[in-house]
Amino acid sequence: MDLTRARELGIPFAGTPGTWNSITDVAGVEVGHCTLDPLDGSVRTGVTAILPRGLGSTAPTFAGSYALNGNGEMTGTAWIEEAGFLDSPILLTNTHSVGVVRDAVIAWQVKRDKGPSLNRQGDSFWSLPVVAETYDGFLNDINGFHVRPENVFAALDGACSGPVPEGNVGGGTGMVCFQFKGGIGTSSRRVGDYTVGVLVQANMGARRQMTIAGVPLGLALTEDMPALGPHGDVGSIIVVIATDAPLLPHQLKRIARRGPMGLARTGSTANNSSGDLFIAFSVAPAGSGCEEVLDVQMLANDAMSPLFEATVQAVEEAIVNALVAAETMTGLRGNTVSALAHGSLQALFARD
Template sequence: MSSELVSPSRSLGLICGSMPVGPNNRITDVSDVTVGHFTLIDGDQRTGFTAVLPHQDNLFREKLPAAVEVINGFGKSAGLVQVDELGSLETPILLTNTFGVGTGVNYLIRRAVSENPEIGRSTGTVNPLVMECNDGYLSDIQAMALTETDACAAVEAASEDFEQGSVGAGTGMSAFGFKGGIGSASRVFELAGQGYTLGALVLANFGRPGDLVLPDGRMPHPKDFRQSEERGSVIIVLATDAPLESRQLKRVAKRAGAGLARLGAFYGNGSGDIALAFSTAQRIMHFEECDVIARDIIAEDKIDLLFRAAAETTQEAVLNAMIASPAMRGRARNKRPSLADWCTANEA
């Protein structure tokens, strides 16, 4: 299927950058990566979990190189300190609302222990990775309604084909005064005659109303918004099959910020903006038998291709999250309008 048909932003003629896109224009264009959602819409609840599985084997035993870039640290995520220190990823990645982090942590620990009974006994503990945004404008976050069973459902639903918009962790999110949510995009490139992919998945819940800049230069201004300051957050997950070590992945993650800036974001005081990047090219064995191991990495002077891909995919993924999300009314009758509706009514 043409990426033109599977990208919400491209269906409206909004093109981010110039690099070629992957076959489905999603993070799952990176081989072995899958994404799943659990969505809760009930009464005042507009929330959920989104799971990213970096590969389909035992992640604790076969870790992946990873890195995190904290663009602005107003956030309550779990697991980022160890990723930053050790440069590796050893559980699926869960995205959820701010008060769902502890529930997600407990589920990931139980999942890892069930697969690896030696955790906390004959070997070290496990580093569960859960990242969050605050969906409290549209959802009753104080209810703490999400359960470990819901987190498990998101992981078990993971596949190459997944929905974008108001699903999973993105169900109750807002962006630039419009409805936000989950979005994804990908780019392909060549190094030494071999093809590689970089994909992004975002949880978009950030941006001051009126600041959004579309790729064609238009600046949508949502009606009836109450928020005038930047108080949201955005989580960006970048995956690539190019061989990078953790230091290089941190450099790539940093460039996600360029994609946010293209949209008009300035990383406000109350915004938790975090980018995590990982590579599927080579695995790190938990029970490594060698004292010294060899790794392939790309030459530093070729990394600009990945920098550009990170900026372009982040920008497009945010737009896809917003355009795929219809208008929604939630807690206290609060409402977020749809960017797609605005674009249709204000054609360029």
Template sequence: GRARDFGLITGILPTGKWNAITDVPGVSVGHKTLLSGDSVRTGVTVILPHQDNIFQQKVPAAVYVGNGFGKSMGLSQIEELGNLETPIALTNTLSAPTVANGLLDYMLGLPGNENVRSVNSVVGETNDGYLNDIRGRHVAPNDVSDALRTASSGPVAEGNVGAGTGTRALGFKGGIGTASRILPPSKGGYTVGVLVQSNFGGVLQINGAPVGRELHNFYMMEEGPYVADGSCMIIIATDAPLSARNLKRLARRSYLAFGAVGSFSSNGSGDYSIAFSVHPDTFIPHTSKEPVHMTPDLRNDELSPLFLAVLEATEEAIYNSLFMAADMEGHRGHVVKALPIDRTLEILKKYRALHQDTLPKASPK
């Protein structure tokens, strides 16, 4: 079950219907999971901002680099032009170029893109090389199209799926996780959705409870080979009308979730956040007769509720990636255990970290 299914309620804001990035209207997610033989434990996850040709209808977007020890692709163009023109694809470190090629196949082949000669493929990655034979580069370009073809709105598969198939996080099996938040009507009623590919370390705390220490599984403990490095990709979607500048501010807040879950964004962790808006009036047509684009942007002083929503949703998405993962054996017989749910719940109970929805919640006038 997901974190919330066990009574683990994070924060003061309500979730969307699916408590997923797909609560943001139009956003869809697809996975291609590669599990074969002893050592292929990897995959591809794609996030589509909308269902049209995104090259022809770009969305405003921004990037925040928490720790740049990673191989994400397509970042500088997002920063310069303030938009995203492909779906975002996540995969393993050494397959990033192949996945970029898969995105190119898809984009160049879309009806309407026959004359396109320049596409900024956006690919994120984390390193699943402990469980996966990463040097084998087992992802193929058509795995991207498979993920794209099966992308859907609604519930999102989490844990050991897609790009999260072989990852590990905070001492346990990591993977894909997602969550969402809805702002109160007086703050605009916007939705924020987050999806993470978790693969990083630290001293795990869950809703403030020191789970990593209680379970004797944390960075710098005496016993065993805890690995703090890894990486985390964080994708943030919202239907709030935002400029690239304000989306960058949202992206930066997702980084704070590391502090919330007990991580310090280790040297070897490539931690990247990409945020985009799906508010239709912010879309940027690839070509236009109008040289000037009228576009809505939330005033700066309206941003704080969204910042809170990003922090909460990112934190919960990380928890979901842990709760929904399962034990996995892979490359060279390596085994990574999932978070032990029963013992974890006991710890959460001990620290009263469950059912915090009985505490006061957001209820602004």
């Protein structure tokens, strides 16, 4: 696994990251992966789990979601839009494993007694987990249905704080980004007393579009491009945004709507076949007690612009971190996707 990150290559990103430059810089957020990538074969997939309050809590968070282009799936968002609460982990996987992952999350909640604290009915509960997908069928035998419940349990049980593995891991194992190897990436920004953290599953874009820190690099890096479609831009992205700022659901929807601006900075244009889906949540207290009248805090709208800027910056850097961390992969039918060469990237920035 390549542990190099984009900043270490001298890419000049704006803003100040947190300790790990990761979504886990938001206190309480934990991330786990289960990667299915045998040495030989056509299985190149997995599961990534984001636990908004970690393994130790089932308390809900306020949340909001946004679909830039809806050729994709993120389950559970109808209830988030209605009620404003996220009361489950967020799971990322491949397109044809959404169902098994969704069912496995509920089974895990039952087995571990992790059912949503809001949705209790006597000794039972109901749950509408958030599971999002991107398509990995170029490298992965997606119709082999290789993701199993035990893989979901492993991702959830293995969730932790600290640095987050990136690139060819978890749900990002078989993903392709700008016709380079893509996958999982993460980044964060400090904004006064608050932190914004982002995790992406990057699987979008054509090489000709790729832009890094304002430099149109894709046009100069035209070797080893897999033929993914008539325009080379088949794919999608899932963006998860976390913050500890006290935001209400409508404000978190505003945060989610800024995510596409970070995506656009990398050159993506949300093409017709792309599922570009965003979800934002706050780990600040969500007023989820049993009282009829609850007290909550909210940041003034006039104070939100720095959070918008931080979101855009962190989304951009998370995507580039996914590209930098990913390694060349061969999978289904011998299909190969090359990694973005660090030396080429450094040389182009040095020249510019």
